[in-house]
Amino acid sequence: MPKKFLPILIIIFLIVIGAIFYSLFKPKIGLNEAALIINDGQTKRAFAGQVIEGMTISDVISTSAKTGNFDFDYENGILKRIGQFEQNEKKWSVFLNGVKIEKPLDKVFIKPKDKIELKFE
């Protein structure tokens, strides 16, 4: 094998190794679980847990708040504040599987494998 192919082989090897590590340590969501991502523009936090029947986005936020030890304000189905990030010029937007939610959060039910994202933007 010509020496000139050696660097290419090394690069391919590293990529394969990286992919293996990523698959091993990638956060996993169980079959009956959903995930919540909170992105305040500076940091990201993620939560995951079991989905029960009738569970809404507001339930997800409530139970995640207990786990994550943050508080929030929630009025008339709208998320007003999480921690120190209170809506003012920026607002909290809620996305369910990448689709922005306009309905009150206590009216939006979730199902397993759903991905809920809260963005302060």
Add this chain to the structure above:
Amino acid sequence: MRKINKIFLGLIFLLGILVFCNFNIQETKAAWEEYSTGVTSYTWNKPVKDTFYKPGDYITFEGEVLVSSCFNTIDETGEIKFYLGTTQPPTRPADPATYGTYLGKKALRKGGSFYVDSLKVPKDFIGTPEGYAYARIYFRGRYYRTTYIIVASERIRVNHPPLANAGPDKEVFWWKSVVLEGSGSDPEGDPITFSWSCSGGQLSNSHIAQPTYTAPWVIRDSTYTCTLTVSDDKGGRASDSMNVLVKNNYPPRANAGPDKEVFWWKSVVLEGSGSDPEGDPITFSWSCSGGQLSNSHIAQPTYTAPWVIRDSTYTCTLTVSDDKGGRASDSMNVLVKNNYPPRATSLQAKLLDGCPACHYVFSWTFSDPGDSQSAYQVQVDNNSNFSSPEVDSKKIPSESTSFAPISPLSWNTEYYWRLMVWDSKDLSSSWIIGPSFTTPHAYPEPDFSWQPVRPSRGEVVIFDSGQTKTYGGTTISAYLWTITEGVGEFVDGTNNSSANPHLKFSTQTNKIKLKVTDSTGYSCESPEKTLTATLPLPQWKEIPPL
């Protein structure tokens, strides 16, 4: 010697005859005055007794003076002098000039006839205060060297005519007036009268010095002459003239507008108008046989009808004038209809709601037989003079007999209120004062919270009514909790009248309200609050960000 005595006595006799004859001039005409001795005949065409002469008039003397002695008509030569005097001189004055004004003289020769026709009454001659003077002829002849003899004396009257001044010329527009500035006087102070005459136009009074002249209508500018004649009471008169230039002017047009109908005490705008064909500035003047005008000097004033017992018609006349005296008028009628103003009775102010603010409702009973309410106005003030009403509804077109102001009143304050109502003809009542009232102290303001803020279903929720406010030194005497939506159960020995009840909710969305009653019995209910009770949620875990 005897012969000498005879001659001497003869001379004495002759001398006596001569003296007698020369000092006894015959009086030959009875009409002559007593001093006219020696004049055998004498005539003059003037004066006639008491005839008025004015200065400058000529007195013509014509006649014959015949001086005679006892022997014959003597060859008496001499002169006669003519005088005017105001005093009675002696019969034989040494100098007639002392007693009169010299007019002229004439030499008298034998035969004695004379004729004088150019003796003029001097202009500065003034008669007696009564206007009398004496025209006299004096004679002085050869035998009367040192004295004059009054030959004839007749009383005449001398009168100076008055002075007349018609004043300056004038200019005036037709139909316009101007005062003529005439004047007159009499040198002797005699009473004078005035008499004006004009070739056109009218005088307010032709017998005063300064009458008002009203110009006639003219097609083009025209000049009229006015003459003032001043007369005294002795027949003297004088005249003077002045000119009045009357300028042409076309009158303006007036239109009083259409007739109007209005109820008494109501107002209506009169639709008058006017114009001038020459574009002259015009002014307006309204007059009405009844009612009042907001301004009688504008084209379209507001007419306010008077009170009438029955329907009555009044006439309003608009007069339009231009600045040259032209004017035109037009009239219209205003029918004022009878109508009695409405009234309101049973005025009441009632607390409508004390939660959360002090809201009152004001009510009344409209009263106007055969008519209905069309509008009302309510004013509420804490001053009895309503100087700055806290509530003023303004005029509200409505048949409603109650009014609830949107803005609340102040608690614990004395208020006064008044009402005005309008009938269907828009006739208003006067202000009707309602009974004053005092608002109560503020009602309680219930408020509450709970813990935990986001409970799970079945979790005990503790309510807290401690944020409730009371006023006027009161306390809360009763609580009443109501779950208007959702299902909740009072636990831990509490119930719906507890101050701080404990509840468990089995539904996700729950609405709760609280009613409190203070110690004076005032009650208020809080707004509903929504409590969301979540399911017993599974515990989630935090994971690395996805």
